[in-house]
């Protein structure tokens with residue numbers, strides 16, 4: 001039994017779609033090496049599917065950035081601070097149990 005290989009018209013330019021989408025976020029964060037960035041840019045140039053995803057993500061980020069600059073609710077800021085604090089406290093206790101009193 002042989003099955004067909006799924007050879008669709010994927011552009012063979014450095015990165016494939018899966019990889020492109022996967023590193024998209026790192027790309028946007030500027031965490032990629034120049035060579036890697038070039039590969040993704042190259043792929044986006046050839047692949048409209050990924051380009052759309054990329055642009056969507058870009059717009060989303062701009063939107064979030066603007067929203068954040070406008071106002072961060074004190075309530076939310078407080079909750080995040082508490083969350084980080086409690087997580088930090090939980091991580092620093094090696095034993096995790098109650099302190100033995102003798």
Ligand SMILES: [Zn+2]
Nearest residue numbers: 017020047050
């Ligand atoms: Zn693609």
